[in-house]
Amino acid sequence: MIYQHPLAYLLGIEGLALLHAWSGEYDEEFTQRRLAEVRDLLANPALTGHEGVLVGRGDTLTGYRQWAATYDEPRNSLFDIDEPAMHRLIEALPVGDALDAACGTGRHAEYLAGQGFTVIGVDSSPEMLERARNRVPLGEFRLGDLRELPLSDDSVDLVVSGLALSHSPSLEPVLTEFARVLRPGGHAVISDAHCEIGFRGSIPHALGPAGEPGLVATYRHTVGDFVRAALAAGLQIRACEEPHGSGGDQLLPPPPVPPAEASPGDWSGWPWSLIALLPEAVRAAWAVPAVVVLDFELPEGASLA
Template structure:
C-alpha cells in the first residue's frame, strides 16, 4: 500500500521551495541549527531527507552530510538540487551503513512518516558513533492525535478556536492532505518515542517546544498558541 509520498513528491518540492514551509523556516530551523553549531560535527546522516533541504544546510555548516529517503522521487529531486551532495534511496528501518558511521544523526520531521519506528530508532542508534548526538524534530503528539487535516484545531460555536484530540494513547495512521499533497502520517504518544530512545541506551541532553520567531504575524500567533513541534537531542554514551 502506498504511503502517498511518491505521488506527492512534486507537490511537496513545490511547497517547500528553497526556504521551507512556515513551520520549518520560522519555527524549527533556527533551534535545529543552534544545536548543530554547539559541537564540531564531522559527518551527519539525515534520515528522511526528502528533497535535501536540511542536508544542504548542514553542508553549508561545513559538515559532510548524507541524506537518505525511502521515496526515490524525492531523492532524485535532492540530487538535481544539489548535484555534489550524497543522497541515497534507503529505508530508515534498514540503513546501509556500518555501526558508528556518523557523529550526528538527524530526523527532521520524519519519524511521523516511518511505519516501523522501532526498527528505525534502533538503526539510528546503531549508526551513531559513541559520543555522537541524535537530533530529532517531531510533530507534537497531541497535534497528531487530533483531526489530521487541521492538526486538532476546531472552531467552537461561539467562534473561539480550540484544540481537540482523542485516542492519544493509541498508535494509529492518519491521512493528511494539503496543497496537492496527500500522505500518511503516524500518531504515537510521546511515551512511545521516549521509551524506544531510552531502550537504546541513549541519554536525553536537550528538549524544547520551540516558538515561532518570525514570519507573518498572524501565522506566528497561531503557531504560538500551543507547541506544534518538539525538539530532542540524545547522546550515545
C-alpha cells in the first residue's frame, strides 16, 4: 500500500520550490514567502490532524477500464504537449504500415490514418479498443500486450506509442518487441509522461472494487533508461525532445482560502486540488519537462534473428 498525506505533499512542493530558489532561480522574497507558507501549513489543523490515506497499487486494465469513457473529454493536457513534437517527427518519415502500440482510444491511429498510413492498433484494454475502432473505422485493432505484440517480424515501417510506457515496469522487453516488428530502416516514435511529473503526483487513478483509493501502476523511466533499452534492442536514437508544459499554470485556479485555513479536500481530487492551494510554489516546483519524445530507428541491414 501507498500512504499519502496532504501535508506531506504540500510540504514536498514547497521543498522543491525552495531548492529552485537555493540554486539561484528565485530571490530572497520568494524564499521568504515559501517559508511563511510552510509555517501556515504547519498551523492548519485540517492538515496536521489529517490521518492520511492508504492507496492501493491498482492495475492498468482496471484504471483504463474506468477511464475509457472520459479519456478524451476533457482533453488530456499532455496531448497538446506530445502531439506537436510527435507529428513533426512522423511527418518527416515516408508513409507506410504503422503500428499504434498501446493505442488507447485511437488518437495517434486517427492521425496516422489521416497521413495515409495503413494502421494497426494494439492495446490491452478492450474498452479502449472499442472506442478506437469507432474513431478509426479503417484501422485494424487487436487486443494484445506490448511485451508480446500480435504482429509478425518485420511487418511495419513505423511504431508509434503515446503516453503508455510508464506503466511498464521494464522498457527492455517492450522496445525489443518494437524492434522485432519493425522493418529495417523503420522508426519507433515514442512519447511518455516525463518521470518528473510522475514524481510530482501525475498518476491516473485506479479505484478498488468498492471505490477504494488506488493508482495505476506507474514507473519512473528516465531518458537514459529509454536510450539504454533502445540500444540493447538494436535501435539507434535519431531525436529526443523534452517539451515543457506551463509550470502547472493550467491546473491552478486562485486558491480559495489561505493555506492556514485550507481544507485538503477528498482524496479523489489529489494532487490537483492540493496544488491549487500553492500556486506560486507549484509554478516553481512543476517547472520541469512534461513529456519525453524519442525517435529510434532500426538500421538498414539489421537482423534480430
